[in-house]
Amino acid sequence: MELKVIIGLIVFLFLLKIFIKITKKVLFFFFVIIIFMLIINYLKL
Numbered sequence: 001m002e003l004k005v006i007i008g009l010i011v012f013l014f015l016l017k018i019f020i021k022i023t024k025k026v027l028f029f030f031f032v033i034i035i036f037m038l039i040i041n042y043l044k045l
Helices: 002-044
Strands: none
8 A cells, every 4th residue: 555655656746747837938938928929019119
């Protein structure tokens, strides 16, 4: 039973790490798009 709990925690932490990496990439992507749009709007003026 304890081994299952330990394995479960390891898997959970591994998935959490992957999720954080993906979230950071998505946030960075949105940040780049927002900056790009602001630059385009600034150049239009």
